Amino acid sequence: EVRLVDSGGGLIQPGGSLRLSCAASGFTFRSYAMTWVRQAPGKGLEWVSSLTGIDDSTYYADSVRGRFTISRDDSKNTLYLQINSPRAEDTAVYYCVKQSAGSRWNYFDHWGQGTLVTVSS
């Protein structure tokens, strides 16, 4: 059974930093593309970043490029999202998402439970 457990959220001040983690199990982690999707309170879904399983290419939404970094540790079956220079508009629940195969365009087939990040001074 595929399982994704998101953690690391919390209160962060503008200009601070935070690292989100996603512990994966139930599948061959290194072979799959992984993604972070966020949802601001009361709002819709917004794609944040993806990391492919075939060649470790990374992709970012314009709103976070240069501030967020996606990475993975295949030895720990863990996906990360490093958040730097956060802004109030980054406040959201962040979901770790497994894609159906290793490429960037493979659909999202499993979602974590989400972790809340609140940016406030």
Add this chain to the structure above:
Amino acid sequence: QSILTQPPSASGAPGQRVTISCSGSSSNIGTNTVHWYQQLPETAPELLLYSNNQRPSGVPDRFSGSKSGTSASLAISGLQSEDEADYYCAAWDDSLNGWVFGGGTKLTVL
């Protein structure tokens, strides 16, 4: 404003059929497949349909999808109270080199 356009709300009585549209452009829906996600209240989204019209195991055949040109639609027949949820379409966008979502449609079962 979302790249993919969905109606903000939809409704129907139990047993009825409802459809939810998703409009995009040549760089996303016009070129790539569309996927649909269901988000029940206070829960994480879940895959509902993939590759325009494919159902993952466990999804009832009351849910169906279609795509034509730069638009797609989700149809739900035999509406049930447990179908009350938010529904999102998504597709890869070749111009943005990233994923795009619709703004979501809140379905109410009357």
